[in-house]
Amino acid sequence: MENMPRVLKITDLHVVVSDSENEGNKKEILKGLNLEIKTGEIHAIMGPNGTGKSTLAGTIMGHYKYEVTGGSITLDGKDVLAMTVDERSRAGIFLAMQYPNEISGVTNADFIKTAVQARLPEGEHVKLFKFIKDLDKAVSDLKMNSDLPHRYLNEGFSGGERKRNEILQMKMLKPNFAILDEIDSGLDVDALKICGENVNNMRGDDFGAIVITHYQRLLDYINCDYVHIMMDGRIVMTGGKELIERIDQDGYDWIKEELGIVTEIETKKRVSLGTCAVKKASEVR
């Protein structure tokens, strides 16, 4: 039974958010999403803006903003939705956020040390010397400025520094499942290569990742096993690396056409165009 992969399984997931324009009104973002990932695998998720990729990431981690109205998320058969955020983290799930938050007054190193400590079995403590050595190595692997661990978390960090810092946290926490939400946005070409390679180096029997990205560039460095296309709150297509290239060249319209998907925005556009056309016709008369 040794080396059995861990399995994160998402089944028919439905998620709503409170509409910011009309509090109390719920808007469905995820509309029956299915995804299964095992340790040892890296999955890429691509898809147009606003299709629910960050919603999926935040829901897996347990962000309070997202309300699950149907379906399930399990980790090795255990109900993830019943766990608090820190229980999910201790269970081995990690999220690198699209927009990492600033925490003033807490140094980056203290933050990471606390998170590492929280994962240790009761009665065990972080060994300070080893922690510092590991942190220094991770900082140098990521070619980060050596003052960054000692500054307040993300305060005044540049966009690229924040993204690199998310990868630093991942390297230190060594999760079983990492969800990386657009870690490439804001990275310069060198940083992109460094971050991509550092994620790829995590590959192994105990590590699985969901890499959310818009561009082929990141996936030049991260060798992914599956590519999923997400549209309108669901995964609508799954393939291999050939999908990345096709999307880079041709965008998403061909998938919509092939699968007959009409998004909400397009429905609205059609309705309003139709209304205009009717008005114009009556004005002519």
Ligand SMILES: Nc1ncnc2c1ncn2[C@@H]1O[C@H](COP(=O)(O)OP(=O)(O)OP(=O)(O)O)[C@@H](O)[C@H]1O
């Ligand atoms: N509070 C809210 N009120 C109304 N709509 C919301 C709210 N929160 C999120 N949404 C909508 O949910 C949809 C999905 O958002 P999400 O951030 O998951 O998209 P995404 O696929 O990550 O997009 P991107 O590629 O731009 O990062 C968007 O249309 C967004 O505007």
Ligand SMILES: [Mg+2]
């Ligand atoms: Mg997003």
